[in-house]
Amino acid sequence: MSASPKAIVLLSGGLDSATVLALAKRQGFAVYALSFRYGQRHQIELAAAAKLAKAHQVVEHVSLEIDLRIFGGSALTADIAVPKDRAEVSGGSAIPVTYVPARNTIFLSFALAWAEVLEAADIFIGVNALDYSGYPDCRPAFIHAYQAMANLATRAGVENADPLRIHTPLIHMSKAEIIRLGHSLGVDYGLTCSCYDPSPEGQPCGHCDACLLRAKGFAEAGMADPLCGG
Secondary structure, eight states: OOOOOEEEEEOOSSHHHHHHHHHHHHTTOEEEEEEEEOSOSOTHHHHHHHHHHHHTTOSEEEEEEOOGGGTOOSTTTSSOOOOOSOSOOSSOSSOOTTOOTTHHHHHHHHHHHHHHHHTOOEEEOOOOSSSSOOOGGGSHHHHHHHHHHHHHHSHHHHTTOSOOEEEOTTTTOOHHHHHHHHHHTTOOGGGOOOOSSOOTTOOOOSOSHHHHHHHHHHHHHTOOOGGGTO
16 A cells, blocks of 8 residues: 655644644645744744644644744734734735735745655645735735746756645635534644734634634634634
8 A cells, every 4th residue: 555645734723724734634645744933922823733733643743943023024023013803804905914924935935845855745735815814925826826936946846756736725715614624524623723912821812813704704604613612
């Protein structure tokens, strides 16, 4: 019997990445999970990522440290207030201050490096272009461009081996659809963390964009969020 194909899954510890992790496992991949401590104020998500990696029995979970606070430029990496109770949090025209400059480009580059070492041709990322906060690096055009670049920049691409594939299974799904999918895959959303500005004890604020999108998703899915005692 041939070994399962290897895949890198970018695992933040949030709802979307948890769903993608479960989906990659269901599709038969041997999963290598990659998380980042990048100076984010919501570092509680890393504990969530570790719990998810253990629950889904990944082959290896790497938590890589890079410090994007050196550059700042985001409410997640600098002394800038996290917006609360915004009226428009899903795909608005203005890019919110919680956008971390080039974050997905940076994360995918590390995933690409690890994929080369593992001789893996598949990377999964939980970007979403429907119920999202307006980040430019969550759009299909960005993913297509990055995949094309990656296949020009790697040994596998140059040697015409198995080309790299970046999987974005959630990119055209609503948050409610993502939650229903995760539920069907047995994802325990009680292990996840979505909040941008949690309390020191890790309790979600309930008012940032991430919390509002999560609440909207569970409401539209007709399910109770386990983090809210439901």
